[in-house]
Amino acid sequence: MKPSDHDNEHLLHHFSDMDQQRESAKLGMWIFLITELLLFGGLFGFYTFYRAWNPDIFHNAHAALDVRAGTANTIVLILSSVTIALAVRSLQLDRRRRAGKFLLATVALAAVFMVIKYFEYSHKIHLGQLPGKYYHYTGIEGTNPHIFFSVYFTLTGLHGLHVLAGMGFIAWLAIRTFRNHFSAAYFTPVEMAGLYWHLVDMIWIYLFPLLYLVG
Amino acid sequence: MxxxxxxxxxxxxxxxxxxxxxxxxxxxxxxxxxxxxxxxxxxxxxxxxxxxxxxxxxxxxxxxHLLYDSKLYFLVFASALGTIALFIVLTLFDTLRRGDIYEEVSRPITPDAVIYSDTARFDTAHGQALPEEGLMPLDTAGIVSPPLDTGEIGEQVDTSDIGRIRTGPGEGGR
Missing domain, CATH: 1.10.287 (Helix Hairpins)
Known part of the structure; x- marks a missing residue:
């Protein structure tokens, strides 16, 4: 045990020091993240196989998506990734209030993402650009354009659920940060939330061009 | 610090x-x-x-922080990406070559298609709908009979291959 870890109340008895504890948590988090990647990987396969079968559908239907909304959401999500990275950095430097503010900013940006998503979804629901048998829009040429919207709603829907879940626990971590639960000596939950959030950002980085730009 | x-x-x-x-x-x-x-x-x-x-x-x-952390995390991450790439590429070997054996045409999937039916029972061994009232019968091998030119669309949709219906001879060669 390192001398400096002797009186760290956060050190659990089965770890020899804080570094080991933190690295174990991080490995566990990365293993969780790869299960998330494999979950989305199957859906990226869904996209790939059906696009390969129906290139015309994807080409015609992707024009129905709003590139401005998608671009705005990409920018918002990148900014939220920056703010949560800065929240972790602030805690490393023991600037707790600033860290809490960065976490709140992350939640706010995620909320902006969801609001834009809400407007996109409600517009599509209104037009009938829906998956499978619920599709009743007539403005897209080609056979079975609803396949594209099945892909679109599955991928963005699951991603949106991840954003909502992230908002929930990042808000909870922000409250805990303001209550001085975290410091430079212990901020592992915030760091793990950061890893999760960056993964959600990374998945959107691929979803945005695949759906909005080159569909 | x-x-x-x-x-x-x-x-x-x-x-x-x-x-x-x-x-x-x-x-x-x-x-x-x-x-x-x-x-x-x-x-x-x-x-x-x-x-x-x-x-x-x-x-x-x-x-x-993968650039600064233990390489172990990078390895975990890369293993997942490799698995996904393998999964997609190997599946593409199948999905991209299906037209080599059967002639494929896209037909509309209508809301009354078997894949949307709440009541259709599926033969999980063959991934196909089991016969039901109004559907064409399946033979003992569980293979859909060749669609008729005048046949109703949607009734013989092969659920393993949504959006495509196989036509012509050679049907059922799996």
């Missing part, structure tokens, strides 16, 4: 690293949007994926 001495190495990156990576991500986003309006044919997809991968790499290396 008194705690930093307690760690093997300090993980605190300078502020400007985060700001520059963030700025690079924003610039790359605008670049990929701009490029999408230039018609490059199939290269639009290639360029978009290269830019997306560059952005994802920046996020992983700097925001997720």
């Amino acid at each position: 008194a705690h930093a001495t307690a760690h093997k190495k300090p993980h605190v990156l300078p502020l400007k690293v985060y700001l520059r990576v963030g700025a690079a991500l924003l610039v790359l986003t605008l670049v990929t949007v701009a490029v999408s309006f230039v018609h490059l044919g199939p290269y639009n997809l290639v360029v978009a994926m290269l830019i997306a991968s560059l952005k994802a790499t920046l996020v992983a290396l700097f925001f997720m």
